[in-house]
Ligand SMILES: [Ca+2]
């Protein structure tokens with residue numbers, strides 16, 4: 001048994017050494033022929049600017065009392081120049097001002113408006129009980145949009161304010177809107193589009209600086 005085992009081991013080691021040798025030769029040959037084209041490809045890819053894909057909405061109202069304190073975000077709409085509406089599809093960052101009320105889940109800002117459905121009408125109505133997130137007077141959220149934000153598009157925030165909820169008009173609360181290539185709330189590349197009140201705040205994208213990796 002023992003001599004046989006030793007023989008098998010020796011054969012195995014010899015085979016491994018041989019294969020290793022061949023592999024080294026092969027990889028040397030590959031790297032010498034492929035290194036140059038790879039470098040050229042990388043350079044041409046970085047020449048394309050990063051996509052603006054993120055919207056940050058800040059609550060500028062300072063309102064910290066009442067049932068749903070602060071700006072009440074129902075939806076964020078990327079109004080493409082071609083005429084299509086694209087919605088926020090993921091929350092990347094979220095911070096409340098004061099943490100009170102029933103409507104503090106940021107996923108309520110995703111998708112199509114469901115609180116102020118007739119936001120483009122002359123007398124919009126709203127559901128003041130559900131379908132939005134209240135930012136608490138000084139909070140913010142960062143959302144990922146379903147398509148890239150480009151010059152010529154508009155970004156609209158649907159905020160539950162200035163609409164009839166059945167018991168009166170919902171309070172107007174100011175929000176600030178910014179877009180960026182990065183979801184990081186404090187990144188260097190936020191571009192302010194403007195600020196204003198609900199229920200339908202649509203801001204044109206006039207200029208977007210190119211940002212490279
Ligand atoms: Ca509110």
Ligand SMILES: [Ca+2]
Pocket residue numbers: 073074075108109110112113114115131132
């Ligand atoms: Ca909603």
